[in-house]
Amino acid sequence: xxxxxxxxxxxxxxxxxxxxxxxxxxxxxxxxxxxxxxxxxxxxxxxxxxxxxxxxxxxxxxxxxxxxxxxxxxxxxxxxxxxxxxxxxxxxxxxxxxxxxxxxxxxxxxxxxxxxxxxxxxxxxxxxxxxxxxxxxxxxxxxxxxxxxxxxxxxxxxxxxxxxx
Numbered sequence: 423x424x425x426x427x428x429x430x431x432x433x434x435x436x437x438x439x440x441x442x443x444x445x446x447x448x449x450x451x452x453x454x455x456x457x458x459x460x461x462x463x464x465x466x467x468x469x470x471x472x473x474x475x476x477x478x479x480x481x482x483x484x485x486x487x488x489x490x491x492x493x494x495x496x497x498x499x500x501x502x503x504x505x506x507x508x509x510x511x512x513x514x515x516x517x518x519x520x521x522x523x524x525x526x527x528x529x530x531x532x533x534x535x536x537x538x539x540x541x542x543x544x545x546x547x548x549x550x551x552x553x554x555x556x557x558x559x560x561x562x563x564x565x566x567x568x569x570x571x572x573x574x575x576x577x578x579x580x581x582x583x584x585x586x587x
Contacts, residue, residue, distance in 0.1 A: 424527040427470075427478035427490075432463040434487040435480065442510040447572060448548045449510065470494075475505055475537050479527055481520045488515045491524040495537060504539040505532065516550075525558045532586055541583040545570070552580060560584045 427435055436458055444453040470476045475495025480487050489511035496504040507528070511520045532540060543566065544551050552562075560582040568576035 423482045424479055424523050425482065427467055427480050429464050429467050429471075431480060431487070432460050432467055435467070435478065435490065436460060436463045438480075438487045438490060438512070439510075441512060445513050446510070448545050448551065450570070452572070475502055475535055477531055479524055479531070481511065481515075481524050483515065483520070488512050489520045489524055491528050493528065493531075493537075493540075495535075503537055504541065505537045507540050507542040509542070521554060522558070529586065538586045539583055540586065541581065543569070543579040543581055545572075546578045546580055552582075555582050558584070 439456065439458075443449050443451045443456060467478060470478055470492075473495055475493075477493050479491045479493075481489035490509065492508040493505045494508075496502050509521065509524065511524070528540070532538070540560075541563075542555065542560065544555060546552070546565065556562075561584070562580045563583050564581045566579045566581060569579045570577040
């Protein structure tokens, strides 16, 4: 089931993010690097709820939050139609359609809100994610060279976007 996050989901959302960061080296934060309190996460959810072009979708299975798509819309008038996407599904649930369901709901939401450009970054060696995003209609627009340092090594990221018009 895909649904919008509410303030009461703050603990589950925080735990999901921590679990994703613990099991993957493909995310901005590594295991234990993020130091978010429940109050900070509640504040984030409240902020996102107030913004017309931002949202957080959660994927639930048997009452457990297993994935998310977090979307931050542009704040200036000229980029209100643009949103940045952050996503993740727990490894245990890869290949079961949760990510696809999240993205299909994201596309519906974007159409409802007038968001026509969705963008994200992905490490170039994360071939599984790159393939998934391409399958969902995202295209590579460029490479951010040495944009991250992971385990002491520079990592390039693809900038990818999907235009929904």
